[in-house]
Amino acid sequence: MLGAESDRAMNLELLRPFTVEEVKHALDSMHPLKSPDLTVCLLFSISVAGLYSPELVYDFRPISLCNVVYKLASKEIANSMKPFLDTLISQSQSAFIPSRSILDNVLVAYEVNHYLSHKYQDNSGHIALKLDLNKAYDRVEWHFLERVMKRLGFDSHFVGLIMLCVKSVSFSFMLNGVSFGHLQPYLFLFCVEAFCDMVRREEAVGSIHEVCVCRSSPRVSHLLFADNTLLFCDANQATLQSVCGLLTKFEEGSGVQVNYQKSAVVLSKNVRHHTQEELAAFIGVVRITKNEKYLGLPSIIGRSKREVxxxxxxxxxxxxxxxxxxxxxxxxxxxxxxxxxxxxxxxxxxxxxxxxxxxxxxxxxxxxxxRFPYQNMALLSKQGWRLVSNPQVLAYQILRARYFPNSDFSSAQIGSNPSVM
Incomplete structure (x- = not known):
């Protein structure tokens, strides 16, 4: 079964009729210039050029432009789901969930990549696979979304309401436009949670082994921020064959496709050079050693800060x-x-x-x-306080195991081999 299941109280809350105050709040929170006239009843798919010189329909991104009634209904449904996302979505996902932050994944990724770049001993190598999902939001199959929501425990009536919003749409192509509605990010999280469940199943049978940055640290096998995906596993063909099979199953079931041309791998230092090339070729992605970015920040920082x-x-x-x-x-x-x-x-x-x-x-x-030193210290203090206030976050658990396993956050020491974080 997928992660945490929805309980009866949550379904009762989701099926509760909207109040006048909730509708007013949702309407007031909308951007005043993003809603067309009330007489507009169609939902348009607006193609915005993703390239400077687009030639094919594939080079455009469909973006939804809907009337104010649909936007109001979808925003109300999204607001009702928001309080329950933290229990429905696993800790490896940090996008669109109010209690989580993009920096959580950045911190974990830095620590794991630092561990890989400094692992010279031991016979077991590790690999970090960065996956690029090709136009992920636009490819999810409707029946897959419906099946996932039912597996998560949502009431069939609520699932039907969601699918009504998704399916009852007429499309036409237009040039230039604005962003999509409120439901799409949350619905995509449910689909990606199915991928997380598939990874956990492979871990349970021993096909994939997680990475552990230190003895008492939680094990990490995957990190996600919306469609930005990082997979960590052993660096051998048997494990990578299981990973490729997992990705193929997810592609066939969800409709989402992995763009292997934009994906990449990083391997630990104890993996020989020719083995690194063989494993990268086996997956069909490029191998990187430095200057790669994750969520807009460099994931590997070497000695030369100028180059980074x-x-x-x-x-x-x-x-x-x-x-x-x-x-x-x-x-x-x-x-x-x-x-x-x-x-x-x-x-x-x-x-x-x-x-x-x-x-x-x-x-x-x-x-x-x-005064930039003071400003930097204030931002670091804010991030530190957020971690201390949320000890259940994966980033805090890894930092604690690495830097202050026997003390509190205020007494933490950087140790002998700290990362740049």
């Missing part, structure tokens, strides 16, 4: 080039500097004005710059 953040620096300087084409006032230049100065090199230089003066407020003859 070279792409970020290049983006910053491209933004700064607008100074040559725009006549910015002194205030405008100050705002632009504040938006990009965090990404510049921090080498000590001689400044014409003291930094303490620049950090003063504008009414005190300063430029209102933030």
């Amino acid at each position: 953040f070279a792409g970020l620096k290049e983006k910053v300087w491209r933004r700064l080039q607008v100074w040559t084409s725009k006549r910015l006032s002194q205030a405008g230049r100050g705002v632009l500097i504040q938006s990009v100065i965090l990404d510049q090199e921090c080498n000590r230089k001689i400044h014409c004005v003291a930094w303490s003066t620049l950090c003063k407020s504008k009414k005190d003859d300063g430029l209102g710059f933030k």
Whole structure:
């Protein structure tokens, strides 16, 4: 069975009629310029170019544009499901769930990749497989979604209501438009939860073995943020054959397809070079060693920080080039500097004005710059407090096992081989 099952109390809450206050709240929370006229009754599929020079229909992304009545109903249903997502969706998924954060997966991915990049001994190698799901939101089969929701324990009447929203649609192609409705992200989470259940089944029979970053750490086999998927397992052909079979079953059942051309693998250091090439070719993906990103951040950081953040620096300087084409006032230049100065090199230089003066407020003859060391410390403290307040989060459990197994968070030590996090 899939993860945690829905209980009777939850189904009663989901089937409860909406109140006037709930409808007003949902309507008020909508963007005032994103709802068409009430007389519009069709749901359009708007194709927005995903490429600069699209040539085929495949090169476009369908995005839904619906009338205000449909948006109101879907938002009410989504709001009613939101409080129960934390119990329905496994801890490996951190997208769209109010109590979870994208940084949870980033922290876990950093620790696991750090473990892989520093594993020189032991005969058992490990592999991290980054999967790219090809237009995942647009490919889910309706019958698969219906079957998954029933397996999760949702009442048949509520499932019928969801499928009515999904199926009772007429489509036509348009150019340019806005984003989709409120139900789609949550429904996709249910479909991906089926994939998590398939991974857990393979673990139970011993076909896939998880990665453990230290002796007392929880084992990790997969991380997901919506359709961003990371799989961790042993680096041998038998395990990878089980993984490929699992992916094939998921593709056939759900309709979602894996884009192997954009997928990649990272292997631990104790795997020989020719073996790494063989395993990457066996799956049909490229092998990466550095400068790969996960959720927008570099997943592997080596000794050269300059090389890792070279792409970020290049983006910053491209933004700064607008100074040559725009006549910015002194205030405008100050705002632009504040938006990009965090990404510049921090080498000590001689400044014409003291930094303490620049950090003063504008009414005190300063430029209102933030004191970045204090700002950084505040953000780190906020993240630390969030982890301490949610000890059930996988990231906290791994960090605790790695850095403070016998003490509390405030007494944690970095140890002899810490990651950059």
